[in-house]
Amino acid sequence: MAGIIKISNLSKHYGAFAALTEIDLEIAEGEVVCVIGPSGSGKSTLIRCINLLESYSAGGIITVDGIPVEPGRHLAQVRAEVGMVFQSFNLFPHMSVLRNIMLAPMRVRKMTAARAEEKARELLARVGIAEQAEKYPGHLSGGQQQRVAIARALAMEPRVLLFDEPTSALDPEMVGEVLDVMRALAGTGVTMVIVTHEMGFARQVADRVIFMNGGRIVETGTPAEIFDAPREPRTRDFLSAVLNH
Amino acid sequence: MDLLDTFFNVPILIRTFPLLLAGLAVTIQIGATSIVAGLALGLFLCLVRLYGPRPVVLLARLYIDIFRSIPLLVLLIVVYYALPFVGIRLSPFLSAVVALTLVSGAYTAEIFRAGIEAIPAGQFEASRALGLGYRDMMVDVILPQAVKIVIPPLTNNCINVMKDTALASVVAMPDLLKQATQAQALAANPSPLIGAALIYLAFLWPLVALVSRFERRMGQGTR
Numbered sequence: 001m002a003g004i005i006k007i008s009n010l011s012k013h014y015g016a017f018a019a020l021t022e023i024d025l026e027i028a029e030g031e032v033v034c035v036i037g038p039s040g041s042g043k044s045t046l047i048r049c050i051n052l053l054e055s056y057s058a059g060g061i062i063t064v065d066g067i068p069v070e071p072g073r074h075l076a077q078v079r080a081e082v083g084m085v086f087q088s089f090n091l092f093p094h095m096s097v098l099r100n101i102m103l104a105p106m107r108v109r110k111m112t113a114a115r116a117e118e119k120a121r122e123l124l125a126r127v128g129i130a131e132q133a134e135k136y137p138g139h140l141s142g143g144q145q146q147r148v149a150i151a152r153a154l155a156m157e158p159r160v161l162l163f164d165e166p167t168s169a170l171d172p173e174m175v176g177e178v179l180d181v182m183r184a185l186a187g188t189g190v191t192m193v194i195v196t197h198e199m200g201f202a203r204q205v206a207d208r209v210i211f212m213n214g215g216r217i218v219e220t221g222t223p224a225e226i227f228d229a230p231r232e233p234r235t236r237d238f239l240s241a242v243l244n245h
Numbered sequence: 246m247d248l249l250d251t252f253f254n255v256p257i258l259i260r261t262f263p264l265l266l267a268g269l270a271v272t273i274q275i276g277a278t279s280i281v282a283g284l285a286l287g288l289f290l291c292l293v294r295l296y297g298p299r300p301v302v303l304l305a306r307l308y309i310d311i312f313r314s315i316p317l318l319v320l321l322i323v324v325y326y327a328l329p330f331v332g333i334r335l336s337p338f339l340s341a342v343v344a345l346t347l348v349s350g351a352y353t354a355e356i357f358r359a360g361i362e363a364i365p366a367g368q369f370e371a372s373r374a375l376g377l378g379y380r381d382m383m384v385d386v387i388l389p390q391a392v393k394i395v396i397p398p399l400t401n402n403c404i405n406v407m408k409d410t411a412l413a414s415v416v417a418m419p420d421l422l423k424q425a426t427q428a429q430a431l432a433a434n435p436s437p438l439i440g441a442a443l444i445y446l447a448f449l450w451p452l453v454a455l456v457s458r459f460e461r462r463m464g465q466g467t468r
Contacts, residue, residue, distance in 0.1 A: 051373075051374055053370050053373060053374065076376055076378065079373060079374060079375070079376035080376035082374070083374070083375075084370075084371075084374035086367060086370065086371065086374075088367055089367075090365075090367035090368060090370060090371035091371075092368065092371070092385075092386055092390075093390070094389050094390050094393075103375070103377070103385055103386075104375035104376060104377060107377055107378075107381040107385065108375065108376045108377060108378075108381075152375070153374075153375075156375060156376065162374075
């Protein structure tokens, strides 16, 4: 298995606070990785470093498909290959759903408007909201907005998709529809790195689960290893806290 | 009645009305030119201030602070009466436009900055994550949203610039106020001044009402 994302010696500090400490991680092409852990453990910071929404300390190295993730010429290339879905959707409120999805393919991939629209409609059908194409994000439910955000990320045909707590801002009855879309994606060969609090989803979909705490990777393993037989006491404490509430 | 004859002398008003209208045309020319130039300068300053390299950011901040502090009348007099000593001789029209633009640009820059900073960080992050370049991000995502936010304060600034054009009368510009003071001197009656005040009111009141409407609509939150 070739590693599409390679992270070595990744650290990040906010002043004296160490958000990430010496992270080493390799993620294979097509792999679905779920990152779990308490809030403030550095999960989001970790995936936001992968497309350089967060800068990281000197000495760390991240590559995506062999391209170094650092400020400069290559960054646009990395970001075009790495899609991201945010907790708060971050759709563009002044554009229709269709335009939200068409924008990046037209500007970055130089796709024609006709081709971009065709593709956007395909993707909307795929995430189950073809009939909402002309609406504005403000008129959609949270679950629908997040599905648009997934379609928008997919429109760039990324090789890696990062999900930053994609269901945490949703009403409980809408979590399922977003997880369904993500579950369907997991089978398509795109590499997915998912920060999530949905343990059932992680167990079911992940090839590998990473447990983080205090800015470090504490334990990594298959869902069965992490959820049924965690080795580290800190992992056990966390899982018993979130699973038996 | 004496008071009416003094302040609202209809024959004098009728006689001087064409002069006042000619003055209004000059006022509008100065105001409109300064507003457009101030918008361009303000947008440039704002982008430089937000995203330029460190030394340029400091320069932009210095500029903005200086031109928001200096009284416009002082600046205008410096431009018109002091610059000729270093060989820069500007016409009254250009002096007024330059002074108004320099100051309006500083205020406009701050208005744009507030507008851009009001856009949630997630909009920038989503744009970057999609691979959009800086230009595309600003043109397609950030500025269209910022413009909606800045329209009420920008209109306010336009009103201020229009009002401040009256200062041009001190550099012998035949604007509305200058025409009115000259007509007053000729007629030995202050009615033209009242006429000018009414014209300013008739011209600017609708703009003020427009700003209130914008603000009310923004308040209702059309998101």
